[in-house]
């Protein structure tokens with residue numbers, strides 16, 4: 001059955017007509033042309049299709065768009081502010097925490113959610129939180145270093161806005 005849903009995608013309200021069985025990853029890629037939502041395993045294992053739904057990371061490849069009426073969706077395309085990258089994006093670049101980059105949008109969104117939910121997460125908590133994201137080519141140590149660098153940048157940003 002077709003229905004019309006409203007999603008706020010990267011800050012913009014969108015009305016979309018979707019079939020009940022359409023997956024969020026397909027809707028974001030095919031209707032909204034948000035190709036930073038990567039297709040990988042299609043079985044909620046690799047994390048490459050991760051997007052944030054109301055701030056929480058989810059596998060968009062196994063999520064039905066029709067169930068998300070009224071939700072707020074963030075994809076990698078919505079993270080930077082004009083030419084200014086988000087601190088997590090800056091950290092991944094500075095630490096060279098990617099090679100082919102296929103997994104990177106999903107990782108960056110998962111790390112953004114982690115650092116909002118658990119700003120002081122230790123290494124074990126970080127690994128646990130990111131267990132649903134796989135990288136087949138970069139070193140996980142580089143990714144963990146990027147998480148540490150992003151944590152610092154966000155803490156400095158918070159301190160600057162409260163002083």
Ligand code: FES
Nearest residue numbers: 040041042047061
């Ligand atoms: S493509 Fe969705 S988790 Fe792999």
Ligand code: FES
Nearest residue numbers: 099101103135136
């Ligand atoms: S950088 Fe290639 S899969 Fe992660």
